[in-house]
Amino acid sequence: xxxxxxxxxxxxAKVEYNAFLAACPSRxxxxxxxxxxxxxxxxxxxxxAAQTGAAGDAMAMRYSEISRLLAGASQKMLTQTLRALERDxxxxxxxxxxxxxxxxxxxxxxxxxxHEVSRGLRNWAQNHMEEVLTRRTAxxxxxx
Numbered sequence: 001x002x003x004x005x006x007x008x009x010x011x012x013a014k015v016e017y018n019a020f021l022a023a024c025p026s027r028x029x030x031x032x033x034x035x036x037x038x039x040x041x042x043x044x045x046x047x048x049a050a051q052t053g054a055a056g057d058a059m060a061m062r063y064s065e066i067s068r069l070l071a072g073a074s075q076k077m078l079t080q081t082l083r084a085l086e087r088d089x090x091x092x093x094x095x096x097x098x099x100x101x102x103x104x105x106x107x108x109x110x111x112x113x114x115h116e117v118s119r120g121l122r123n124w125a126q127n128h129m130e131e132v133l134t135r136r137t138a139x140x141x142x143x144x
Contacts, residue, residue, distance in 0.1 A: 032088065037073055037081045039118040044069045045091065045107045046115040048122070058115070060094070060106040090114055 004012070019026045032038060043049065047057045049069050067078055082105055085091040090111035096102040107115055 029088070032084060033114060033118070035081070037070065037077055038085065039121055040070050040073070041066060041078075041081055041085065042090070042107070042111065042115045042118040043122050045105060045111070046119060048119055058107050058112060060104040062102065062104055066105065085111070 016024070017026045018024050019030055044066050045058060045061055047059050063078070063082070066082075067073065067075070070078060073081075082091060082093070086093050086105075088110075089108055092106050092108055094104050094106065096104070
């Protein structure tokens with residue numbers, strides 16, 4: 001068995017987690033975090049919705065609160081998204097034994113770091129939608 005120094009381990013890890021390589025496991029993570037529902041859940045739990053685009057304070061939210069914010073998300077999709085984020089360590093689920101039982105979701109430190117990125121994506125989409133729609137129309141006019 002050969003030993004490796006820190007530089008060799010970093011070099012190996014850099015190769016192992018290269019998303020441009022077909023077998024890279026980080027591609028699975030990119031699939032997860034590029035989902036629109038993931039971005040919206042992260043922004044909701046990050047407190048962005050309360051401030052209409054501004055950086056808010058992260059907060060614990062009940063399922064029903066998240067569901068109300070994410071118009072168009074089915075119960076199944078929201079449940080699957082929250083479970084996947086919990087599995088990845090991005091969200092924590094806390095059950096409080098009350099009557100009825102209270103379940104809240106909150107971003108972990110890992111989730112907060114991802115929230116910074118997702119907030120930027122959401123803001124970019126909102127701020128550039130008019131330009132994108134104009135360019136789509138121009139493209140469609142040229143193509144037809």
